[in-house]
Amino acid sequence: MGSRGSHAARIPDADSIRRETGFSQASLLRLYHRFRALDRNKKGYLSRMDLQQIGALAVNPLGDRIIDSFFPDGNLRVDFPGFVRVLAHFRPVDDDDSSMRDPKEPEPLNSRMNKLRFAFQLYDLDRDGKISRHEMLQVLRLMVGVQVTEEQLESIADRTVQEADEDGDGAVSFLEFTKSLEKMDIEQKMSIRILK
Incomplete structure (x- = not known):
């Protein structure tokens, strides 16, 4: 039993999130730890105030607009899958991503x-x-x-x-x-x- 496997087991729906976002197991685990660190009150979700703690967003002129993208349709909270979904847009494109992609799968x-x-x-x-x-x-x-x-x-x-x-x-x-x-x-x- 490696520690990595036991940590990953705590991520709800890890396999489906990985399939949807393309993140590796290690990246997903890092993002999960980041999500939990931002969730200081251990609510299980993030609010706008939680995301405003991210220094890079605080100094980014479009930081508020990026934060808005985590809360579509007027939602006031984002859970871990929603958090990762938004961040997946910023995942670098691997050269082998497109060649191995099943055309029946979503983009x-x-x-x-x-x-x-x-x-x-x-x-x-x-x-x-x-x-x-x-x-x-x-x-x-x-x-x-x-x-x-x-x-x-x-x-x-x-x-x-x-x-x-x-x-x-x-x-x-x-x-x-x-x-x-x-x-x-x-x-x-x-x-x-x-x-x-």
Whole structure:
């Protein structure tokens, strides 16, 4: 009886979580320990306040938006499977992931398309399926703070929306968003190395 096996047994539904997220047993165990450390009151779930303890999110200009992604549909708590599901979007893509994937299985959470969906929802503040000029401006304000004038920010937002907006409706759809980022290495830029 190794200690690793006995620890993993305490993770509820570990096998199904691993299949869904692609995390290794060791990574899942590390994330479980992190989840439990964040859950200081041992409630079995995390609140927004628990996630705000994460230093990297506290200094990230999009930290609040990322924290929001843990609480879809107005939920006030996230359990361990939900916590891991969100983090799976940041799992690096292994070269052998796509070649071994069964096409009948759902697309992995860390696929390019799912990483793009996750990024899109950080901008789509009202969740209407489009990024408006106003939403782009709000996110830009979060990202650059006071380092840029309001006029410069408005100019950047206008130009960004205008360049991506192919159908001329004044907003960026998910399809337009993906096209505008087709040359960007999203798989690597949206990866956290420790999340294997």
